[in-house]
Amino acid sequence: FRSSTVHTKPFDDQKPGTSGLRKKVKVFQQKNYTENFVQAILNSLGDELKGSVLVLGGDGRYYVKDAAKLIVKMCAANGVKKVIVGQHGIVSTPAVSNLIRKRNTTGGIILTASHNPGGPDQDFGIKFNTKNGGPAPDSVTTEIFNITVRLDSYNIVPDLDCDIDTLGVNTYTVDGKEFVVEVIDSVADYVSLMKDIFDFSSLRDLLKGTESRDPFRVLINSLNGVTGPYVREIFVNELGAGESSIVNTKPLEDFGGLHPDPNLTYAAELVSALKEGVHDFGAAFDGDGDRNMILGKNAFFVTPSDSLAVLGSHLRHIPYFRIEGVKGFARSMPTAGAIDRVANAVGVDFYEVPTGWKYFGSLMDASRLSLCGEESFGTGSDHIREKDGIWAALAWLQIIACEKKSVEELLISHWKRFGRNFFTRYDYENCNADDCARMMHKLEQTVTSPAYVGTQLSHKNKSYVVKLADNFHYEDPVDGSIAARQGIRLLFEDGSRIIVRLSGTGSSGATVRIYIDSYEKDENLLLGDAQVVLSPLINIALDVTEIKIHTGREAPTVIT
Ligand code: VG1
Numbered sequence: 001f002r003s004s005t006v007h008t009k010p011f012d013d014q015k016p017g018t019s020g021l022r023k024k025v026k027v028f029q030q031k032n033y034t035e036n037f038v039q040a041i042l043n044s045l046g047d048e049l050k051g052s053v054l055v056l057g058g059d060g061r062y063y064v065k066d067a068a069k070l071i072v073k074m075c076a077a078n079g080v081k082k083v084i085v086g087q088h089g090i091v092s093t094p095a096v097s098n099l100i101r102k103r104n105t106t107g108g109i110i111l112t113a114s115h116n117p118g119g120p121d122q123d124f125g126i127k128f129n130t131k132n133g134g135p136a137p138d139s140v141t142t143e144i145f146n147i148t149v150r151l152d153s154y155n156i157v158p159d160l161d162c163d164i165d166t167l168g169v170n171t172y173t174v175d176g177k178e179f180v181v182e183v184i185d186s187v188a189d190y191v192s193l194m195k196d197i198f199d200f201s202s203l204r205d206l207l208k209g210t211e212s213r214d215p216f217r218v219l220i221n222s223l224n225g226v227t228g229p230y231v232r233e234i235f236v237n238e239l240g241a242g243e244s245s246i247v248n249t250k251p252l253e254d255f256g257g258l259h260p261d262p263n264l265t266y267a268a269e270l271v272s273a274l275k276e277g278v279h280d281f282g283a284a285f286d287g288d289g290d291r292n293m294i295l296g297k298n299a300f301f302v303t304p305s306d307s308l309a310v311l312g313s314h315l316r317h318i319p320y321f322r323i324e325g326v327k328g329f330a331r332s333m334p335t336a337g338a339i340d341r342v343a344n345a346v347g348v349d350f351y352e353v354p355t356g357w358k359y360f361g362s363l364m365d366a367s368r369l370s371l372c373g374e375e376s377f378g379t380g381s382d383h384i385r386e387k388d389g390i391w392a393a394l395a396w397l398q399i400i401a402c403e404k405k406s407v408e409e410l411l412i413s414h415w416k417r418f419g420r421n422f423f424t425r426y427d428y429e430n431c432n433a434d435d436c437a438r439m440m441h442k443l444e445q446t447v448t449s450p451a452y453v454g455t456q457l458s459h460k461n462k463s464y465v466v467k468l469a470d471n472f473h474y475e476d477p478v479d480g481s482i483a484a485r486q487g488i489r490l491l492f493e494d495g496s497r498i499i500v501r502l503s504g505t506g507s508s509g510a511t512v513r514i515y516i517d518s519y520e521k522d523e524n525l526l527l528g529d530a531q532v533v534l535s536p537l538i539n540i541a542l543d544v545t546e547i548k549i550h551t552g553r554e555a556p557t558v559i560t
């Protein structure tokens, strides 16, 4: 085979957001659009490109397979030595992270728009992960973007048509050099990683029941995303759960029309099934398998911030942490502060980072962090460098197996010991971008004026005094890199918080996220409903942001 160089014109909108480049499929299908971005990723590798080994896989959404085959042709032409690709182009995000680490590759390319809907008129995305298995840090994504705006050509082997549906090793000669494409079983390595981390025999006993204990009935919903085959192998084949314990396990290009985001709105099917009271535990995962939602019997909802904290205080039950030790805990800035108190009780370091998993990686690489999470249904540990939905569900089950308590009992005893962080998030999706920019600008000006500290904000008979207000600024404690302007924070004297930021994962328009977090330790108030308890603070947040005026929206699209 011979490579050729194709002349192209740069695009000016290929700036990666919170997690890769996300656009409508139609945008990626424009002439040279995908090619340009892939070439920019490859160029960003510099001297490491020639002879490199890359992992390639995606969440099975529409356009994954076309893009995967294209990327193979471009890798061949750019001197990559080997591409390790999942069969049919499918690999979950956590499994890609694992493969990069296990096979010691130069990095990986993940084809996903995560929790965004899929299909010809929906979203697609491309993300680059570095050799630690984690999402490329800001320095790398900035470099990729800088390359895209001056790119004038890309390299491709147009007639190298690799069959990525058949397992095996394909060897080619390209420009006189060997080029290898290894098509792998996407599930096997990940399942063996989970078996190393958890005690599968105790999980099997939990699910199947023993003489002294009824079976613990689980319902796992893959929302037609990438986790289906992983869930089937782990829950049915390994742990012996019945076929009826798993649903929506065939990855579909359009997720069967579902919005593959595991929250109370988009995973309503799981919520209503759990409400029937038959199952003890429910979990759903997003399109690419890195997010999770955990429910207890009767659809008892575990907020991701609480989930992280409960895991944090029970890590001793998980074999992996007994061997590796517990180094530190972290959460993203908007995530409620429940884990902070656990870190204090357990006596490990605690870190608060900006939104996005890429900020956890350097702490893990420096052996300072074991467990972390985000309020957006992301939980994970240093077993890989991505958040991991199935891992989180297994971690919960392992703890339940040891503690012999229900999900709800675990939460209640957690709140009694540590107090409860009530949390809610209001999302206003698909608003006008200019209006939102104006709103953020005005809010920042208001809250950062020197006189603002000490201001009393009230709703009905509740008042909060501003202790600190700023635009969150983060300095990585390991490498000193800076992430500025990561979201507007209003911190109040009683520890309550209002956070406002714009999403960086949308494919068009703007999404405003308002996060509200308030701590309560009075035993009599622990079981309240978050929307009721937080109502004064929510109203204050709607007032200060003037969200209705700026966006014209009466109500949020999604409340978590
Ligand atoms: C959202 C979440 C963030 C998460 C990111 C990627 O980002 O808020 O916590 O890390 O999605 O998740 P944003 O910028 O829209 O708020 V996923 O499952 O896309 O990899």
Ligand code: CO
Pocket (backbone or CB within 6 Å): 093, 114, 115, 286, 287, 288, 289, 290, 291
């Ligand atoms: Co995801």
